[in-house]
Amino acid sequence: MTDLELLETKLRKNIRAFDEKYLQAKSKLELALKIAAAREKAGLTQKQLAVKLKTTQSVISRIETGKQNLSVDMLYKIAEAVGKKEVYIAFR
Secondary structure, eight states, X not given: XXXXXXXXXXXXXXXXXXXXXXXXXXXXXXXXXXXXXXHHHTTOOHHHHHHHHTSXXXXXXXXXXXXXXXXXXXXXXXXXXXXXXXXXXXXX
């Protein structure tokens, strides 16, 4: 294998890794934005949602900026707190 072919192989691996991380980050941010929109539509501040969830406003802020990992249980709690009856999760 030539140096050029080795470089191409390495670059392709790096691009695939980047694409995977980008898609993960994009999905996380889309979820965060949906949570923030649902909270706002319910007429709640971050502090009010935090009280309903028995957590802090800073946790809600991290959730809404995609910096907080979420469990399925927490997603259901958030949905209930903003007046939603179900949570839909899809794998693409």
